[in-house]
Amino acid sequence: MTTTIPGARCITDDNNHYFRSVTTYDNKVVEYTFSKVWLQKTFPETIVAKLRENFPDVKQLRMLNVGSGNGEIDCTMLKHIRAKFESIDNHVVEPSGDMLSEYKSRVNNFTTCNQLADVSCTWNQQGLDEYMTSPAGSESGKFHLISAMHSLYYVKNQGASIDYLHDKLAEGGLLIIMMQDENCGYLKIHRRYPLYNGANDLLAALPKILTHLKDRKIHYDQELLSASCDVTSCYQGTEEGSYIIDFLSHIMNFEKVAPSDLQKEFLEYVRSAECARVDGDKVFLNSDETALVIERK
Numbered sequence: 001m002t003t004t005i006p007g008a009r010c011i012t013d014d015n016n017h018y019f020r021s022v023t024t025y026d027n028k029v030v031e032y033t034f035s036k037v038w039l040q041k042t043f044p045e046t047i048v049a050k051l052r053e054n055f056p057d058v059k060q061l062r063m064l065n066v067g068s069g070n071g072e073i074d075c076t077m078l079k080h081i082r083a084k085f086e087s088i089d090n091h092v093v094e095p096s097g098d099m100l101s102e103y104k105s106r107v108n109n110f111t112t113c114n115q116l117a118d119v120s121c122t123w124n125q126q127g128l129d130e131y132m133t134s135p136a137g138s139e140s141g142k143f144h145l146i147s148a149m150h151s152l153y154y155v156k157n158q159g160a161s162i163d164y165l166h167d168k169l170a171e172g173g174l175l176i177i178m179m180q181d182e183n184c185g186y187l188k189i190h191r192r193y194p195l196y197n198g199a200n201d202l203l204a205a206l207p208k209i210l211t212h213l214k215d216r217k218i219h220y221d222q223e224l225l226s227a228s229c230d231v232t233s234c235y236q237g238t239e240e241g242s243y244i245i246d247f248l249s250h251i252m253n254f255e256k257v258a259p260s261d262l263q264k265e266f267l268e269y270v271r272s273a274e275c276a277r278v279d280g281d282k283v284f285l286n287s288d289e290t291a292l293v294i295e296r297k
Contacts, residue, residue, distance in 0.1 A: 024243035033225040054172035067151020071103030087118035142170035159212040169296035185275030185286035
């Protein structure tokens with residue numbers, strides 16, 4: 001991807017820089033309904049319970065995780081599933097080698113503690129577009145559960161991706177999609193400052209998915225999950241702040257390559273009432289998310 005800043009690069013051009021940026025951002029997320037409520041309560045009590053209801057005779061659950069990052073979310077889901085199923089055949093699609101290494105270490109640690117016993121993993125170091133046309137992605141096997149957590153922003157075609165994932169579900173299977181909510185501060189920043197060519201694709205990702213589901217008459221449940229991110233370090237000249245700024249702008253080394261007047265304007269908008277809440281010296285960016293759950297009928 002090219003950008004509107006001469007000589008600048010998009011953070012998605014470098015997987016390691018992207019995941020360092022997004023991980024730094026994620027680590028500063030607070031008041032997070034997803035991790036505190038959805039993942040710990042809704043997922044086991046609703047999603048896993050539904051899987052058990054739909055597949056009463058299944059002993060080994062087949063799961064596909066798209067864009068898994070370092071596996072932190074996946075492993076929590078795996079532990080909840082393992083409590084209700086005898087074993088899990090877990091397929092991971094993740095383009096970053098560093099993230100996959102962390103994921104493997106996490107699984108090994110949980111296995112050593114006997115928390116993920118009888119969980120087998122298949123590792124695919126690639127993005128969804130590549131996986132869809134690969135031998136592994138083309139096999140006929142179906143999955144009981146597919147998750148795509150913040151991974152459908154950068155695919156070539158959201159509609160085609162949804163069709164593929166929906167087709168890979170067994171009848172009664174569930175597809176979970178997590179995206180930034182359309183009205184969150186993060187996307188408002190990209191609307192105001194589309195600094196790279198893919199900005200419009202990122203902004204249109206969720207609307208495209210919802211439109212496609214409606215056009216295909218595929219039923220889905222939608223839930224708004226509140227969240228905010230402490231972006232105070234963006235104003236403190238720290239390395240942490242620099243990574244968060246890179247994630248918010250989607251520009252590698254934004255503070256080095258962007259003109260000073262653009263940097264000032266950008267940071268002023270980030271902390272504005274449109275995007276954030278200021279509490280004393282702290283700045284909390286609105287980071288609300290949308291969860292979609294689709295059942296294959």
